[in-house]
Every structure is written in structure tokens, then in C-alpha cells.
Amino acid sequence: MARWQPDAPGRLAAAALDLFEERGYENTTVIEIAERAGLTKSTFFRYFPDKREVLFDRGTVTGVLVEGIASAPPTAGPLDVVAEALDALGRTFFTAERREYSGRRQAVLNANTELREREALKRIDLTASMIEALNRRGLPLLTARVAAQLGTLVWEIAYDRWIDTGNSEDFGPLARQALAEVRAAGALRQGPSSGHIGPDDDSIQTDSPG
Amino acid sequence: MARWQPDAPGRLAAAALDLFEERGYENTTVIEIAERAGLTKSTFFRYFPDKREVLFDRGTVTGVLVEGIASAPPTAGPLDVVAEALDALGRTFFTAERREYSGRRQAVLNANTELREREALKRIDLTASMIEALNRRGLPLLTARVAAQLGTLVWEIAYDRWIDTGNSEDFGPLARQALAEVRAAGALRQGPSSGHIGPDDDSIQTDSPG
Structure with missing residues (x-):
């Protein structure tokens, strides 16, 4: 069992994870998940529409990110806004207790x-929420899309490092890095005649201005 | 029926599209798709593992992109390489006949x-193939990831415009734009203290150097 103390949907997720590891996703039923969690099948379906959904967060991550984007300092640049939101995610959701x-x-x-597949679609929907939140800060839509797209990449890199058992750093600092x-x-420039992707080296700002 | 002249999997895709439009994806069976295409159920399963797969290309898009990335001029910058690949896609796959x-x-x-969901996962796998192809050109992995991530955004924007019935421009030029x-x-800079996302205006190169 996970060490973090979960509520009913959290207990269902922890039970499902145990069972998926033990016997595989395909060979586990909703009834078995509910039983392992000490709950009923109808409780399961109160929280999740189907078996595939049990390992997915019910909007918390999106909420924290959207809120983090909204409350970032007004002077923060597009990617710094995303970094603030990822920091918030590290403080409230991707905590040390949740890492394992x-x-x-x-x-x-x-x-x-x-x-x-479900994870891939969730990610697209999450990116769309980030774009909307960045746009509401007054960023032009296309700038919001570029920032969200790069922010998603930053997230992926930080997340892979964060769940790596050899790593003990917190999610927020990993995202900044x-x-x-x-x-x-x-x-980075490749050839003499090539356009480069990002800002010139001397304009890179890794610290949040806020 | 689509105007472009399809082979067996293409006929199955066209028949499936007609039926999905007429009665919905859920209410269409593989047998009905095969019958509409004048083919058998076993022919269907020779080309597609399940009903969900029938509207997805069997690797052609990935192949064209990977080949386009490999054959772009050696001096091309990361994003120009992606643009070359999208151009190739416009010439060979996203053609005028295929637009409707x-x-x-x-x-x-x-x-x-x-x-x-299936489309979302296909996109992730496609991005992974682009990253690999960019990496094989000698680009550092992280630069390849940034270029592929932004290339995916460029593709999305161009694709949405290309399939817009009010538009008659070809896919390649739309991708360049x-x-x-x-x-x-x-x-774009947002605030006085903000880092910006991309290159300075005077360093933007929209034309391929090749």
C-alpha cells in the first residue's frame, strides 16, 4: 500500500494499483478493486465511470495548474508563469509522500x-486548460500555445526525474531545472545559416522574476 | 465517398467514415464496414486490429516525416528541418485530393x-519518432525534443487551417506560415522583467536555408 493516507477514491486507486501490479490491468475487475479497498462496486462507480479511470486524478492537477497560472506575478514571462504553476503542483500534489x-x-x-491512450488524451485536455488560463492572463493565444507546449515538455522531463528512485529532489526545483x-x-544553434529555436543565451532567464 | 482512389485499406477507411457519419461510431460494426467497402471481415482484420484503428494511417505519415527529417539540408536549423518534413508531408500525403x-x-x-484517445496516443508516438529522427541528425536530445514539440504545434495549426473548407492553400505553405x-x-515579450520564449525578432528566420 502507498504510504500516503488516501480518501475513498484514493483508497480505490491504491487498491487498483496493487492489483494491476499483481495480476495485470486486464485481469483485474472493478469488483476486485472495490473489495481490496474495503468498499463496494457502487462506491467505485460513484467516483469513476470505468476501470480505466481509477488511476487518474479527478481534476486536482488541472485545478492547481490553472490556479497557479492565474496567481503568478503580473510581470512574469510566459514560461515563468508555467514554472510558478509547476512549483505549486510540487507543493500540493507531487509531494514527497506521493512520489513512490x-x-x-x-x-x-x-x-x-x-x-x-487515456493518459495521452488527459494530457491534451490539460494542455488546453493551461492555454486557456495563460490566455486569460492576457497572453495572445499563440504565445499561450507555445508556452503550454514547452511547459508540457518541462513537466515531462521533471516528472521522469522526480519518480526516478535514485532521485530525492522535490518536483518544483526539478521543474525549474x-x-x-x-x-x-x-x-542552441546548429549551423551558420540556421535559425535557432529559442532566445539568445544572454537573454535566458532561469529565475522567476516574481 | 471520398474522391481520392483508395486501395483496400483506403476503401475500408472511406466506408467506415461514411458509416460513422451516418449512424455514429458506436453503432457501426466491422462487418458493416467491410460490406460497405465490398470486402470481407477477414480482409478488414488483415489491415486493422480493431474498429478504432480503421481511420488511422498505417505508418505512412511517420515514414514521410522521418524521411523528410533525414533528408533536410545539413545546414538547416532544428525548426527548419521540421518544416522541410511537413512540406514533404504536404506533397505526398496531405494532398489536395485528400483534403475533404x-x-x-x-x-x-x-x-x-x-x-x-487513440489519436492522442498516435500523436505521442509520432512525436517520439520525430525526436529520434532529429537526434539521428546529430541534434542533442533536448533540442530535438523542443523542436519536435514546437513542430507538433506548427502541424496542428497548419492542419486545422488546411481542413477548413474556406481555405484552399496547400498544406506545405500553411505549415511554413x-x-x-x-x-x-x-x-513576444510580456513584461519588462520577463524572459521571452523564443528568438529575438531580428533573428527569426522563416525561410528554409536549403
């Missing part, structure tokens, strides 16, 4: 195409 | 969560 569960969950997801790397990579 | 089918297909996909806009958006 998150790593196990990701391994189960990676092993199953049905779960990977990944952001700096993405900025530097975007600035 | 693509627009109808996208509308069916957008209306169904199962299909959206979208790339220029993404570059300009990335360069």
Missing part, C-alpha cells in the same frame, strides 16, 4: 496501451 | 472519446 505511488502508477500506465535546460536547448 | 476526406475524418474523431507565427509568438 506516482512511480509505480507510471510503470503500470506505460505497460498498458488502453491506459496510455528542466525549464532552464529547455530554454538553453531552444537557444 | 481529412476534414470529415477529423470531425468524426473530434466527436468520439475513444477515437480521440504557421512556423513563422509560432516563432514570432515565441519571441
